[in-house]
Amino acid sequence: MAEITLQEQLQHFGTNIQSGLTNEQVNGLQQKYGWNEVKEKKTPAYLLFLKHFWGLTAWMLEATVIVSFLLHRNFDGWLIAGLLLFNGIVGFWQEMRAAKTVESLKAKLTVTVRVLRNGDWVNLPSKAIVPGDILRIRTGDFLIADMLVINGHLQVDKSALTGESALIDAKENETIYAGSIVKNGECTALVIATATNTLFGKTEGLIMSAKHKMHMEEVVGKVVQILFSIVVVVLGITVVNALLGGESFIATLPLILILLVSAVPIGLPAMFTISMAKASQELSEKGLLVSRLSATEDAATLTTLCIDKTGTITENKLSLQDIKPTPNFTDKDVLLYGTLASVKANNDAIDDAFFNRLSKEGISLSDYQQQSFVPFSAANKRTEATIQHHNETFVILKGAYLTIQELCTHPEHILDETVDAWATKGFKTIAVAIKKNNTTELVGIAALYDPPRPDSAEMLAAIKQLGVTVKMLTGDALPVAKEIALQAGVGKNIVAINEVRGMLQQSGSVIAQYDGFAEVLPEDKYNIVKSLQQQKQITGMTGDGVNDAPALKQAEVGIAVSSATDVAKQAASIILLQNGLKQIVDLLRVGRITHTRIANYTVNKIAKTLQTILFVCIAYLLTKKFVVGPIDMVLMLFLIDFVVLALATDKVQWSKQPANWNIKPMVMKGFVLGILLFAECLFWFLWASHQFKISNAELAHSLGFATLFYSGICAVITVRTNGRFYKEPISKTLLWVIIADIVLVLILLPIGFTGFAALPIVPAVCTLAFFLFCNLVINDSVKVILLNYFAKKQQS
Secondary structure, three states: OOOOOHHHHHHHHOOEOOOEEOHHHHHHHHHHHOOOOOOOOOOOHHHHHHHHHOOHHHHHHHHHHHHHHHOOOHHHHHHHHHHHHHHHHHHHHHHHHHHHHHHHHHHHOOOEEEEEEOOEEEEEEHHHOOOOOEEEEOOOOEOOOEEEEEEEEEEEEOHHHHOOOOOEEEOOOOEEOOOOEEEEEEEEEEEEEOHHHOOOOOOOOOOOOOOOOOHHHHHHHHHHHHHHHHHHHHHHHHHHHHHHOOOOHHHHHHHHHHHHHHHOOOOHHHHHHHHHHHHHHHHHHOOEEEOOOOHHHHHHOOOEEEEEHHHHHEOOOOEEEEEEEOOOOOHHHHHHHHHHOOOHHHOOHHHHHHHHHHHHHOOOOOOEEEEEEEOOOOOOOEEEEEEEEOOEEEEEEEEEHHHHHHHOOOOOOOOHHHHHHHHHOOOEEEEEEEEEOOEEEEEEEEEEEOOEOOOHHHHHHHHHHOOOEEEEEOOOOHHHHHHHHHHHOOOOOEEEHHHHHHHHHHOHHHHHHOOEEEOOOHHHHHHHHHHHHHOOOOEEEEEOOHHHHHHHHHOOEEEEOOOOOHHHHHHOOEEEOOOOOHHHHHHHHHHHHHHHHHHHHHHHHHHHHHHHHHHHHHHHHHHOOOOOOHHHHHHHHHHHHHHHHHHHHOOOOOOOOOOOOOOHHHHHHHHHHHHHHHHHHHHHHHHHHHHOOOOOHHHHHHHHHHHHHHHHHHHHHHHOOOOOHHHOOOOHHHHHHHHHHHHHHHHHHHHOEOOEOOOOHHHHHHHHHHHHHHHHHHHHHHHHHHHHHHHHHHHO
16 A cells, blocks of 8 residues: 655645645544543542552551450450541542642643644643644654654654664654654654554653652661661560460450551652652742652752753853855855854754844845755764755855864964954854865854853852752853853863863873863763763753753753753753753752652661660560550551641751761661660559559550650651751641640540540649650750751761
8 A cells, every 4th residue: 555645645645735724624633633632541549449449558457457356355456447437538539639749740741843834833831732733843853643754864762662673664654653863954844643643652751750769768778667667676676575474375466566567667659659749739830840750859869960051051142143154255245155054943052042133134045945954963064055046056054163173274363363353251152164167165153142040150159059069061161161150150160171181091080170061062061961970970061952961861959951952851850941050959959858858767766666676575574564555556646647748848948068878967867765765664664653552554545645655756856957946937837736646645544445445634744744854855855955966967
């Protein structure tokens, strides 16, 4: 069967090759073919809900329920089952909220394409594209539909779809497929199939997998393994002692299971999910999109940021400031020929500067026909257009001054001083040459200026104040780079990459000597990132082009700027929605806040686990009675769990220095506080039992519960800060959850219920007052002294 030709396709969809589709045509085609999107297959809600009853923690609690019923402790069994169900409902609700956050981010990360509609080139989301649309495709684009090339030449990478590693050429009347990536060239193309009608069935999404395991999660996992080992040893000694004392194993089994559960981070998954989702939402509101949730955590540890000049430090709004022709040509010739070596549909910053100036001058291009166009690439550093003017055909070259000079038949150096003078002002020089009869002649040069953004100096200073080293990387000439770096406050020590490339390959330590590098090639960016990582630096990288993708992918924090190609966005973990540096400052701050919240959870878990297991087991060895029962422990675990989840939204201060994975201070803080809490719990339980004449087992359980609960809930206030607790404001959510838990237990204790004896109000209130004093005065002081000791030791 013969393939349908381009003309037949145009007729089939009713497309005018000069003006594209009309709005009326688009509406009809959209009704016929639908939106250009593939609906993601989602896990049924009931399976997501049931997942909360599967896993080690859930199995232990479910085993406790079964054992409770076997021992005819029906009330205990029903209450634990109810609490387990309630926890599952809350976890499921939080998961649904996080999923909605991710969905909103996906909607904002939609690929934007340049499409010809009603005679104008406009930017539209890929979802709105219909068969029959005419698109402008460039290097770095991610193809969102099957298309037929109208004119131009591309090299596309289909490896993600077919496994073929070689680049495939696509010329006029040849088909390019959805899911491919344009590596070289540009073209105009006709959309012939969208969504599920494409050859490969669906378009690729921009969102990368968010399942990267966070380093902090690994750290917490190791800490939990140590704690679990301690729990098993201490609990083993206690159980053996109990069995020797006449207790039956089946009678101690519920408490054994519950104490093992206390060592498992029951709130860990929800804590991470809420923390990361909240951070992503905060960043989205500030103009950043996170395509990999763990990138927020990576940003907290960032030590060196390699930053692109164009569009990040500068406004990425080039204006043509000056023109200097050679003696045989005029200013008008430079402007005219420079514009002829451009394509308006590409929306390129340099091309737009020429088109805008040409429009102001009122110069017409109607007598000139662009027969072919070779786009700019990092390798050739120029654009090239074949032009027909009446009966004459010639070629126009436009690009870097040195590059164009080398191509001239008789290079002229009369403009060298002008180029140097422009560079000292921060101007970018673009040279224009004309090739006729095998002779290439320099027409002249144009000065383009992309000024630093008004807030660049302030934002760069803010990044440096956060302890992050900034390195500017630019492909511009050294004089231009130096001037922009000086204006933006990057630094004075800027060097051309050619001068240090050899030393860079031998030792990456040379990077630390400079504030920035000029005349950088894409492969240099990748090598610089690798070298910094070999120096144990956590590295960030900003970029926008297809050739920046390897460096963006390699960096721990790859940041695609707002004007980045689709490939760059795919490689990056953070995508800026706006130009400038403010969003990067926000990223660092939010990342460090998130890191602090997770660290607070870890310290709390260490302290709480040590406190619980030591108190229950040592108290048993001293009194020969278990001071808490299974129902007490389960109730306390779930009540404390609400507070732990609230830590994920706590109002904490960002660190002035990058976070690190030196967990020794964090572990020591948790261990010291855990031992203090244990000692305070044991002292209070023994003293209060004697003082308030508490002798029977059920009342002792109530006192044991009050002791563990109030010591743990008050400890959260101390754990959440590294300084004095009153110097950092607490979030309203966390404060009200703590107050609600305290009041609820203060009501439950004097009332009592089946399996839970009523504790008089006086010992209940005294217990709360004692642990408020211990945590806010004694433990808070010990914490500050301990952390100051570690800080001084680290500095020395």
